[in-house]
Amino acid sequence: MDPLNPTVDDLQQRFERLSPAHRIGKSLHAFIAEGNVNPDEIISLIRLEPLLATRILREANQLSSDRTESYASIEEAATAIGFQRMYDLLGLFSYPATTEREAFSYTTEAWKRAVTCAVCMENLAEKHRLDAQRAYAIGLIHSLGQSILESEPTYRKPALEKDLYGELNNRLRRFNLSGLSYALLADWGLPSSITDPIRFQYSPLDCQTTGKMACLLNLSKWITGVVREVDELPDQALGPDVLVLNLLGEGEQTLWNLVTDVSDSLQRADFVLQGKYSAC
Numbered sequence: 615m616d617p618l619n620p621t622v623d624d625l626q627q628r629f630e631r632l633s634p635a636h637r638i639g640k641s642l643h644a645f646i647a648e649g650n651v652n653p654d655e656i657i658s659l660i661r662l663e664p665l666l667a668t669r670i671l672r673e674a675n676q677l678s679s680d681r682t683e684s685y686a687s688i689e690e691a692a693t694a695i696g697f698q699r700m701y702d703l704l705g706l707f708s709y710p711a712t713t714e715r716e717a718f719s720y721t722t723e724a725w726k727r728a729v730t731c732a733v734c735m736e737n738l739a740e741k742h743r744l745d746a747q748r749a750y751a752i753g754l755i756h757s758l759g760q761s762i763l764e765s766e767p768t769y770r771k772p773a774l775e776k777d778l779y780g781e782l783n784n785r786l787r788r789f790n791l792s793g794l795s796y797a798l799l800a801d802w803g804l805p806s807s808i809t810d811p812i813r814f815q816y817s818p819l820d821c822q823t824t825g826k827m828a829c830l831l832n833l834s835k836w837i838t839g840v841v842r843e844v845d846e847l848p849d850q851a852l853g854p855d856v857l858v859l860n861l862l863g864e865g866e867q868t869l870w871n872l873v874t875d876v877s878d879s880l881q882r883a884d885f886v887l888q889g890k891y892s893a894c
Contacts, residue, residue, distance in 0.1 A: 622797045625762045629665070629798075631718045632765055634707055635725035638663050642708035653697055656704060661688055661750065664728045665720060666707050668755050668799075670695060673703075675803040684805030687747035688754075723844075724761035728754050730841050733879040734834035737872055742862065744827060748807060752827065753834055756812045759795035760788075788848055789816055816847070818858055829858045833869060840873055841880075 633639060638659075645659060660666050667688045674691035675684055685691040692700045735753030739746040796813035800806075811828040814821035815835065818828035832847075836854045839846035854869060 620759075620763055620794065622794060622801060625759055625794060625798050626801075628718065628762050628765065629668075629758075632665055632762065633719045634663055634665055635720040635722045637722055638725060639708070639719075642666075642704060646705050646708040651701065653700075656700060657689060657692055660692060660700070660704065661732075661754070662729055663707065664725065664754050664758065664761065666703060667751065668758060669703060669707075670700065671751065671755075671804055671808075672802040673699070675805065684803075684807070686751065686805050686807045687745070688751050689747050718765050718767075720761060721764050723842075724757070724764050727838055727842055727844065727846070728757060728761065730876065730880060731756060731831075731834050731838045731846075733876050734837045734841075734872070735830055737875050737879065738830045738834060739827075742826065742830065744830070749827065749830060752808055752811050752831055755795075755799070755808075756815055756831055756835075757791075757795065759798060760791045763791065792816055818855075819861070826862070829862055832858055833862070833864070837869055837873060837876060840870075841876055 634642060642659060642663065645655075650656075660670065670688065671685065671691045674694040677694060685694050732750045732753035735749040736746045739749030792813060792815050796809050799812065800809045807824055807827070810821055810824045811818075811831045814825075814828040815831045818825060818832040821828035833854055835846040836850065838844075839850045854866060859866065859869075
């Protein structure tokens with residue numbers, strides 16, 4: 615795969631060969647080894663694994679072409695494919711990677727970003743009375759294209775040059791990756807209620823279908839950057855988009871307060887990874 619100019623087909627092929635990030639992979643393996651078949655606990659783990667969640671969303675939305683509605687949340691999709699298939703997929707993803715596959719693991723950093731953004735989306739959606747489960751799914755898989763690219767052994771993250779062209783190229787690259795993520799997920803049959811916010815994650819005010827959810831994703835990416843101390847947006851250091859904040863009726867201080875809520879949610883997610891479900 616060309617890391618500079620990847621295609622949707624490149625990402626599709628790499629997705630099929632990717633293994634979960636090491637941290638979540640160990641938890642999946644331990645869960646299966648214990649023979650745990652509690653559906654609620656299985657869903658809790660699936661919500662923390664972007665590859666598995668995407669696979670389940672894809673299978674559910676490809677079950678039938680004559681379905682009346684699409685599946686836009688991990689919970690709905692898991693119910694649609696059935697418990698046995700869900701458990702089988704969990705087992706498939708729980709096996710340790712072979713030597714050949716180890717080079718194609720979801721990076722731990724990409725996994726942390728995905729889960730953090732998902733938690734941010736869930737918190738913001740509840741605050742704005744939107745579908746929190748759908749918001750979580752969007753946050754979890756919004757950067758699938760970038761994460762697949764980062765799994766390339768030869769990938770080197772481009773340095774952000776301190777000049778106009780460097781910043782412009784960085785912005786264009788991110789727009790291109792969001793477009794690739796959108797095209798990949800749309801090709802798999804995921805509904806527009808998921809794919810459109812992902813497509814417009816860097817320009818949410820241009821989204822005419824699910825604009826509010828796109829705005830929440832844009833803000834969630836900014837909060838994720840604060841929590842993880844990474845560049846989630848081309849202009850991360852400038853703060854959240856003022857127009858987006860005004861549209862949602864939010865203040866910047868509210869978002870800073872949300873960082874604490876997100877950190878608490880991430881701690882509960884860590885309990886799930888440790889198998890401490892009663893602590894959640």
